[in-house]
Amino acid sequence: MFSVTHRDGQARRGKLALPHGTVDTPQFMPVGTAGSVKAIAPDDLSAIGAQIILGNTYHLLLRPGPELVAEMGGLHRFMSWDRCILTDSGGFQIYSLAAHRKIDEEGAAFRSHLDGSAQLLTPERATRIQLQLGSDVLMCFDECPPSEADRAHHEEAVARTTRWAARCKAEWERDAEEPALPATGGGRRPQHAIGPPGALFGIVQGGLHRDLRERHAHEIAALQFPGNALGGFSVGEHPAAMWEGVEHAAPLLPAEKPRYLMGVGTPEDLLRCALSGIDLFDCVLPTRVARNGLLFTRRGRLQIKAARYARDPRPPDDGCRCYTCRTFTRAYLRHLFAAQELLAYRLNSLHNLTFYADLMADLRAAIERGESRTFVERALASFREGVDAAAH
C-alpha cells in the first residue's frame, strides 16, 4: 500500500495506494471540513492538483449526518470528488468545538455546537461513521489534551488512546469480514462505495513528553495499523518546540508505513517536518488565512489588503501557475477583498492551495535528487526575503 521510492536523510519520497488513487508523498491535504473545501469546487481541486483532501467526522456527523451521506453514495459521490479522502475521527473537534463534553472510558458525550443536541462518539461509532462516509483513510478515535495539560493528563490520554485504538481496529476489521450492508438498512459502508475498504491509521499522543511519545509510539506500532499519525502537535506550543518534538517523534513511527502529522501547518512547518520523515500533512491554514486576505508566495507572505498593492499590476506570485496568478493583479485582488466580494475568497484560496501543492511537489523532486535539505534552506531564505523585496 505504501512504498518509499527515495530516501534523503530522514526525508522520504513515497507512493501511497488508496481505494480512490495513489498519493505522492510528502503531500498536503486541503481541509474540506463539512464536505467542501471552503470556497473551492472539485474542479478547482483538480486544477490545483490535489490528490487527497480531508473531511471532518465531527462536522459531518452533526450536519448532514453520516446516514444521509451514505444514502447519497458516500462522501466522494456526495461532494463529487473522485480522488482520495481522509477523515479524522472527531476527537480533536470535541475538544475544540463541542460544549459540555464528558469523556469516560466508553467514549465522549458532548453537545453539538450547532443545535445543542446530545451526541456520543465512541471508538466504535467514530470508526463506523468513517466507514459510512467511505473514507480512503480512517483515523482512530483519540484523546488529544490541550497544550497546557499536565503530565498526568497526557499519561492518561496516551493510555486511553491505546485502548481506544484497539477498539477502533476491531470495529474496522469487522467491516472487512462482513459484506457491506445497504446504506439505508443501517449498514456500514454505502452501497455505492463497496470496494476495497479504507486504511485505518493509528494516532500517537504524548504532547512534548519524549518518554510518553516513545512509549505510545511503541504501543500503537504494536497494533500494526496500515499507517500512523502524530496527534497533539501544533496545539499552542511554540513552533520550534513543535519542530523538535516532530524531529524526535517521527522516526519512532514504523518506517515502512506512511506517517501523518495532524493539523500542521505553515509552509515552513511542512518543509521542516518533512525533513524529519513526515509524509502527510493537513491544515485549515492556507484556506482560512486566504479568507482573511493573506497570500503565501515564494518570497513570503503578502497581505493583500495593504494600501501598497492598490495599484500594483503584478500577480500575487509571478512564479505561480494558478488561475488567480495567471489572470489577476494584486490591485484587483485588493479591491475584491476590500469590497468583500465573494470571489476574493475563492481566488485567494485557489492561490494558497496551489502554493502548498507546488511546494510539496518541489520538495518531492528535491528528495528524489537527494537535495532536500538544501531545497528547504533556500525556500526558507526566500520566504524571509519578503514579497516586497521583489523588483517591480
Next chain:
Amino acid sequence: MFSVTHRDGQARRGKLALPHGTVDTPQFMPVGTAGSVKAIAPDDLSAIGAQIILGNTYHLLLRPGPELVAEMGGLHRFMSWDRCILTDSGGFQIYSLAAHRKIDEEGAAFRSHLDGSAQLLTPERATRIQLQLGSDVLMCFDECPPSEADRAHHEEAVARTTRWAARCKAEWERDAEEPALPATGGGRRPQHAIGPPGALFGIVQGGLHRDLRERHAHEIAALQFPGNALGGFSVGEHPAAMWEGVEHAAPLLPAEKPRYLMGVGTPEDLLRCALSGIDLFDCVLPTRVARNGLLFTRRGRLQIKAARYARDPRPPDDGCRCYTCRTFTRAYLRHLFAAQELLAYRLNSLHNLTFYADLMADLRAAIERGESRTFVERALASFREGVDAAAH
C-alpha cells in the same frame, strides 16, 4: 452597429457590434456591480456564455475609483473580462443607496453609503467616468423617480433627463474628437482602452404615464443616440403594470436601434418584454436570489433549503448544461446552503446565470423560427407546473 436579422411580431432577433465583441439579442446581462459578478469569475462567465456584463458606475466611483481603474488599463483589464461591458450612469443608485442627496439642474450631490464622503455626479462627470472605465455601452445620467412619485415629479424628471441627455452626448462627442489622454494625466479613456469608443444610450423615463413616455421617447429619439433604454420600470409597480407599460413604450423607441430595459427582471419578465421588442436586459435578481438559495429551473422556482431536497439525488434542473447541474445533487446543494458554505453562492449563481443565458438563446432561436409567442406561452406554462411536478 445594430442589425435586426429576424422579426416576429414586435420581437426582434439582432446583433449588436461593440468594441469588445458582438452581442446576440435578445440578451441578458449579468450584473457585476463593483467589478465582479458576485461569486462568479471570468472563466465562469465564459462557461455560462455571457457576451456582455454590467458594471455600476456609482459603486466603481466610490471604490476603487475610476482613476485607479483607468490606470490599471480600464475595467476590462482590471477585472480580466475581455468581452463587452455596459455601465450604468449612477443615477439610479443615487436614489436607492446614497445619503443626503440633493438634485439640481447641475447634477446630484450626495454622500457615499460606504464612508459618508461628499460626492457630485453631473451628466458630464458620469459620462467621463464611463469613458475612463472603457465601457462598450455608456448610459446617460438620468433622474429616475420612485414608483410612488406624483405626475408633476415625473414631468420634471422627464424634462431634466432630456436636458441632461444632451449634456451627456456633448461630453461623449468631445471624447470622440479629442485623442484619449494618458489615464494618469486626468485624461478620459485609459491608455490601454484606446480604440473605438463605446456607444452612448439615451434613457426614456415617464413612469406609467403613457403620454409622458411618448413625449420623452420622442425627445430622446431626436438626440439620435446609438441605442435607447427604458428606465423607471420595475421600481415597485405590479408586474402586470410593468409588462403593459413596456408593451406600450418599447415600440416608441427607434426600431433600427437596440432597446434596453433597465433593471428587469424575472424569467417571465424577460420573455414577455422581449415579445414587446426589448433587446437587452439586466438584473441582479438571478445572482441575488441564488445567494438566498433560490434556483430557477425549466419547471419553475426551486428553494434549495426545503427539507424535501435533503436526500434528492437529482440535479436542480436535469435539462441544464451548467457545471452545478452536471456535477451536484439537490441534496448536496441543500447541505452547502444549510452549512453556509461559500461554494453554495458560486454554484447557485452559476446555475441561475446559465438558466438566464439559455432561456435567451432558446428565445432567440424561437424568434428566428417565427415561433416566439408559442415558445413564451409554453415556457410560462412549464414554469407554472412547478419543479416538484417532475417525475422522480
